[in-house]
Amino acid sequence: MASDAVWWKVAWRNLLRNRARTLITASGLAFGYLAAVVLVGLMDGMMAELIENGTRLMMGQVQVHSPEYRPERNMHHTVGGYDGVDLEALLARIESDPDVTAAAPRLYGGGLLSSGEETRAGLLFGIDVDREQRVGTLLSQLSEGRLPEAGQYEILVGLEMARQLGLEVGAEVVVVVGASDGSMGNDLFTLVGVFETGTPAIDANYAVLPLPDLQYLMAMDPGRVHEIALTVTRARDTPLIASSLAANLEGSDYAVEVTPWTELRPELAEMLGLMDAVNYFIAAIIFAMAIFGVANTMLIGTFERRREFAVVRALGTSPMGVGRTVVYEGVILGTISLIAGALITWPIVVWWHNSPPDLTSLIGGFSMVGSQWRPILRIEYSYDTPVICAVALFLTAVFAAVYPAWKATRVPPADALADR
Amino acid sequence: MDRVSRSRLLRVSLTTAAALLLSAAAAAPLTAQTAREIIDKVDRMMRGESSHGRMTVDITTEHWSRSLDMEVWSLGAEHSLVRVESPAREAGTATLFAGDEVWNYLPRVDRTIKVPPALMMGSWMGSHLTNDDIVKESRIVDDYDFEISFEGEVDGVEVYEFTMTPRPEAPVVWGRVEEQVRKHDLMPTWVRYYDDEGTLVRTMTFSDYKMMSGRLVPAVFHIIPADKPEEKTSMTYHELEFDIDLDESFFSLRTLRARR
Structure with missing residues (x-):
């Protein structure tokens, strides 16, 4: 033309x-x-x-739980039931998914923290110190002190909790937690650090300690955790990544529930x-x-x-x-x-x-x-x-x-x- | 301030009304006893002025069961002290109930800890009783209105059944409490606890009535939560003595942390 x-x-x-x-x-x-x-x-x-x-702070973008765990968060419903799991194997399996960038196991316990005359109810958060740093930013928000080491009875608390308990780094704190056998697990810990996230609910209520220490305190085997939190390559594609991960994890000896952050935080x-x-x-x-x-x-x-x-x-x-x-x-x-x-x-x-x-x-x-x-x-x-x-x-x-x-x-x- | 004086006033007027009622009852030729009087009597029979005993607490839940041997002291309704004797892992753990306060002694860390208000509704020693239940139990006569809701024969035994409804300003957790008491020896057979909606929350049953230090008491209590009928806390008294030489100073943090 x-x-x-x-x-x-x-x-x-x-x-x-x-x-x-x-x-x-x-x-x-x-x-x-x-x-x-x-x-x-x-x-x-x-x-x-x-x-x-x-x-990023604590939730991770995907969480893996026992199907019974949410929403009651009963402490007995650990991943894999009472027997727990081979944690290393499960983590390796999750991390073999190319969309998963990191995975961290966690255990939660409800209990008391006490120092001197002051006692406060608190949420005990048992973590793998190395892995947790790759999933969440909580451990990078220390305003004072250092990270705890497993087996040394070391603990971190939020700034507001530290203030309420009158705690300073280096002080002793009594930790009491409802254990899986119905007893009250209790021990003396040393406060090695204080974190400040800016989120009041976390700074006032959370205490962080190494996973094996909390498992021991709660009379649980080393294979027992409540949650595995993951980060993924593309946060906005999380629902897709979560469902493909769920399909990958099917066929284990135990059932798991894989939940993306879009379901954990639907309002967000x-x-x-x-x-x-x-x-x-x-x-x-x-x-x-x-x-x-x-x-x-x-x-x-x-x-x-x-x-x-x-x-x-x-x-x-x-x-x-x-x-x-x-x-x-x-x-x-x-x-x-x-x-x-x-x-x-x-x-x-x-x-x-x-x-x-x-x-x-x-x-x-x-x-x-x-x-x-x-x-x-x-x-x-x-x-x-x-x-x-x-x-x-x-x-x-x-x-x-x-x-x-x-x-x-x-x-x-x-x-x-x-x-x- | 105003609230306090008003509730005190209310209490005074109620006592006056109760006294009037009592005198009216006394004037009546029948053996009519007011509900309050009976409950109060049952309460005192079970507790004595002071007591000391040994019991086994067996707790069965969906996830675990355990058995604890305990030594128990009490004085009036306001003070009691409980110390675990076995199993060894928990031996020495003790709880002091003094008025509204609950203190725990943890031998492993050698500390006494006051249970914070947020955890008063938490379980005591993993049982189906909360710290609050034990504290509030002592005030049942003050916090509730009583009426006899049934009087007659049940399974061949003459019984009273009482319905207790909380007074308007009483800080209670139950919407209604029902209790059955045997007429002939005033022994309780069961207590049922209902929530504000009228749903049964838990049942306490009494059995194995026997003489202990000259008093008839139920030696076994069972507490069964209504929503988990397969779970249970049972308390079995092995020894119980009454009106022993105890005073308030015994129920101190010092006694609580005294290692045995």
Whole structure:
């Protein structure tokens, strides 16, 4: 179609005719693209932050339990029942899943901590010190002291618990816990560290001690744990990863329940779904605004060329041919804007991702649906956002050209040439 | 402050009413005893002014069962002290109930620990009784209103059945308590505890009535939670002596932590 190539050429020349106008229109679109990608990226960053803080501190992104354990959390329902499991084998099996990045076994006990005259109820959290650090950030939030060592009767408590008990690092603390045989397991521990997470429920109620120590205190075998917490490669794909892991673990001698964080924290998952919808809404508004701007300039462009259109119409061109060149203009403009947009967006996103502005000094953090948020404006990379925004930008340019194109097809040759 | 004085006032007026009632009852030619009087009598018979004994506590739950031998002292309704004698792993563990407070002594760490308010509803020694149950038991006469809900023959034995409903401001956990007492010797046969919705929560039954140090007492108590009928706590008294030489100073943290 030789004539088609001509119309492309006409469209291109027309864009070059008023370079300033084309440049302004293209920059409008390019900046619209930048705004959409950065805004959605910031929202994604906030979501990632909420997911991480909601899951990274203690929960992990997937948890493995005995099917009876949740929601009562009865201490007798350990993974594999009363006999427990071969813990190393189970951990190895879980970690052989390529989507699992780390796994940590845990045991929970309800009990008392006492120092001097003060006694408080507390939740005892038995962990594998090395593995836990790969799954949760709790152990990295020590405000004082060091991590406990297994077999040394060493324990960590939250800052608020330490304050309530009047404990300082190095002090002795009596730990009493309901044991699996109905007795009260009790022993004297040394406080070796204090953690401060900023989440009051954790800082006031949790005491952390090495798994074997808590198992001994609760009269449980070394193979007995309540939970195995995992982190996965892609937090937002957790439900899929969890179900494939559940399928992998089937056929063991014992049944397990594999639960993704979206089920452990449904309110967080729901809020993130809502934020996702808001993202697209924001992008839609940005491009809707761009549509009118672009349509406006193109409309002016077609009015300026009324006489030219009239001439080509008078020479026998069909109305569709005239309209086509305007749409082609939109396509070319969209392409130029897209390239420009990508060129300015890419370095900004990379820079922002690597050094997010930290507003901690200006505003404090807050907590949303139980998940801590720090005022750090981080941007998350995403595969789909730039692509979706690019398609949106391109469509914006093309759609913006439709109305001016239609106007161009309506130019009556005789009237236009007669300046009527 | 206002609340306290009002409840005290209430109590005074209730006592006055009770006294009036009592005198009316005394005037009646029948052997009518008020419900409160009977319960109070049952209570005192079972407890004595002071007591000392040995018992075995057998606890069966879905997940474990265990048996503890204990030595027990009590003074009035407000004070008691319990010390585990066996098994060896727990020997020396002791609990002091003094008024509203509950203290545990842990021989392994040689510490006494006051049970914090949050754990008063927790199980005592893994049994089906909570610390709060034991503390509140002593105040049943103050916290509840009594009425005789049945009087007659059950299985060939003449019995009274009482229904106890909590007084409006009483800090109680039960919505209603029912108790059956044999008429001829005032021995309790069972007590049933209901929650606020009127659902049975647990049953305590008494059996093996025998003379111990000159008093007739049920030597065996069973406590069965209604939602887990296969679980049970049983207490069996082997020795029990009454009105021994004990005073309040015995029920101290010092006694609690005295190693034996």
